[in-house]
Amino acid sequence: MKIFKLFTAALLFSSLVAYAAEDPATTLVSTDLKQDPFIDAQVVINLPANTSVTVLKRQAGWMQVKSSGGAQGWLKMTSIKLGSGGTPAKGDNGIMSLFNVARSGRSGNNGVVVTTGVRGLTPEELKNASPNPAEVKKMDNFPKGKKEADTFASAGKLQSQQVDYLAAIQPTSTPTQNSKSFMPGGHK
Amino acid sequence: MNKTLQHISLCLVLSASLTALSLNAYALDFGLNNLNVDKLISIAKKTQDLKPVDEKGEFEIGSGVAANLLGAAPLVKDEKLQAYVNRLGWWLALQTERPDIPWHFGVLESDGINAFAAPGGYVFITKGLLLRLRSEAELAGVLAHEISHVLKKHHLMAIQKGAQTGLLADVASMAVEGNQNSELAQKAIGAGTELYSRGLDKDDEFEADRMGVVIAARAGYDPYGLPAVLQTLESMNADDSNLALMFKTHPAPQKRLELLDAAMTGSLEKYATQVEGEERFVKVVGDYAKK
Numbered sequence: 270m271k272i273f274k275l276f277t278a279a280l281l282f283s284s285l286v287a288y289a290a291e292d293p294a295t296t297l298v299s300t301d302l303k304q305d306p307f308i309d310a311q312v313v314i315n316l317p318a319n320t321s322v323t324v325l326k327r328q329a330g331w332m333q334v335k336s337s338g339g340a341q342g343w344l345k346m347t348s349i350k351l352g353s354g355g356t357p358a359k360g361d362n363g364i365m366s367l368f369n370v371a372r373s374g375r376s377g378n379n380g381v382v383v384t385t386g387v388r389g390l391t392p393e394e395l396k397n398a399s400p401n402p403a404e405v406k407k408m409d410n411f412p413k414g415k416k417e418a419d420t421f422a423s424a425g426k427l428q429s430q431q432v433d434y435l436a437a438i439q440p441t442s443t444p445t446q447n448s449k450s451f452m453p454g455g456h457k
Numbered sequence: 458m459n460k461t462l463q464h465i466s467l468c469l470v471l472s473a474s475l476t477a478l479s480l481n482a483y484a485l486d487f488g489l490n491n492l493n494v495d496k497l498i499s500i501a502k503k504t505q506d507l508k509p510v511d512e513k514g515e516f517e518i519g520s521g522v523a524a525n526l527l528g529a530a531p532l533v534k535d536e537k538l539q540a541y542v543n544r545l546g547w548w549l550a551l552q553t554e555r556p557d558i559p560w561h562f563g564v565l566e567s568d569g570i571n572a573f574a575a576p577g578g579y580v581f582i583t584k585g586l587l588l589r590l591r592s593e594a595e596l597a598g599v600l601a602h603e604i605s606h607v608l609k610k611h612h613l614m615a616i617q618k619g620a621q622t623g624l625l626a627d628v629a630s631m632a633v634e635g636n637q638n639s640e641l642a643q644k645a646i647g648a649g650t651e652l653y654s655r656g657l658d659k660d661d662e663f664e665a666d667r668m669g670v671v672i673a674a675r676a677g678y679d680p681y682g683l684p685a686v687l688q689t690l691e692s693m694n695a696d697d698s699n700l701a702l703m704f705k706t707h708p709a710p711q712k713r714l715e716l717l718d719a720a721m722t723g724s725l726e727k728y729a730t731q732v733e734g735e736e737r738f739v740k741v742v743g744d745y746a747k748k
Binding site: 294327328329330345346347350351352390391392394395396398399400401402404405407408409411412413414415417418419420421422424425426427428429430431432433434435436437438439440 | 520521523524525526527528529530531532539540543544545547548550551552556559560561562563565567569571579583593650651653654663664667668670671674675676677678679681684685688689691692701702705711714715716718719720721722724725726728729731732734737
């Protein structure tokens with residue numbers, strides 16, 4: 270039993286995405302913090318809009334967070350915004366944040382990453398660019414085809430699945446809204 | 458075949474409206490009594506000859522658009538990085554209804570945060586976006602979104618729609634056939650490049666989001682990689698000049714996230730335990746970032 274639990278935990282853990290150094294986030298609206306990452310999971314506490322939380326990890330469409338008051342649980346990823354308060358998250362999310370030291374010229378925590386590369390593409394740049402067919406040709410030499418892809422997939426333990434395309438569904442209500450039908454701490 | 462059908466139907470609409478136009482013209486010219494039926498039929502036939510862009514034309518337009526894009530931002534000079542993105546891209550493309558077109562993937566030397574698709578199988582991601590991702594599942598989500606634009610021929614359709622509304626009247630009839638670098642192809646390439654500044658229909662973007670997460674799931678990844686990227690984008694400063702083009706040409710990330718979440722709930726959650734691929738991503742992209 271215990272072994273089974275451990276095994277399940279290990280399985281679960283492998284699918285959790287750790288967020289870099291406990292990202293700060295803010296609730297977008299009033300929302301229930303859940304015990305588990307399920308819509309009908311027990312409510313830990315209700316968090317008002319603009320509550321500061323710390324993101325611990327993500328699982329499917331849920332984020333595990335810790336509130337500033339110390340409560341821990343799960344929120345839908347649609348109900349929080351990464352970054353603290355009105356301040357946008359630093360421009361160095363993702364892998365960039367892992368290599369801060371290596372990226373010289375990064376100026377403090379204002380999110381400006383100074384690199385020597387080309388700045389962002391603008392409509393003007395796109396309009397005024399001269400075509401570069403030689404670069405297109407270079408792409409013909411990149412690895413291609415099923416054999417390369419299969420080797421890549423098996424090295425990454427990727428298994429293909431049969432999955433149907435999705436129909437468009439309008440969100441019935443903001444997932445962030447509280448449903449009055451939930452009993453506080455209701456039965457499972 | 459479905460795609461061909463869509464083109465045919467677009468063409469039929471086009472033919473129908475042109476036929477209606479010519480009917481009016483003839484009605485004015487000759488009056489109904491003198492209706493020159495033969496001439497009408499020949500014109501109707503001519504308009505029916507308007508062909509959807511065939512695959513050869515699609516590739517020609519695509520490589521022309523790609524050349525323009527690469528003129529604005531060249532490829533990152535890192536073979537390992539480019540190979541990694543191409544192998545991943547091909548693995549995703551193999552899970553789709555167009556596994557055997559010549560797919561090409563490229564990382565662009567640009568701090569802009571964006572990704573692009575061009576007709577015929579060209580898919581690009583900027584260095585700026587790549588370095589803000591956390592895992593292979595997130596990269597898969599972005600590439601699969603762009604792959605979906607190619608599958609649904611969103612850019613080609615937009616070029617033809619532009620033609621339909623008279624902006625590019627003669628491109629509508631282009632079939633490119635053996636007409637390399639023809640004036641028509643050049644116009645279509647120009648129109649295709651312009652789309653990167655104007656953007657596609659919002660619905661095309663939402664559709665590519667919904668298809669992208671499915672393609673990622675088919676490829677064995679956690680399909681929530683794309684939603685996670687959208688959440689990252691939402692958190693970034695909208696005034697950042699590196700985001701200007703993406704924000705101008707795409708619906709707000711939070712809106713995309715909410716629609717995706719609604720569409721995925723109940724059907725794709727069970728694939729969320731699939732591969733995240735942080736380790737390989739951090740190794741390959743990290744090696745590049747450390748340079």
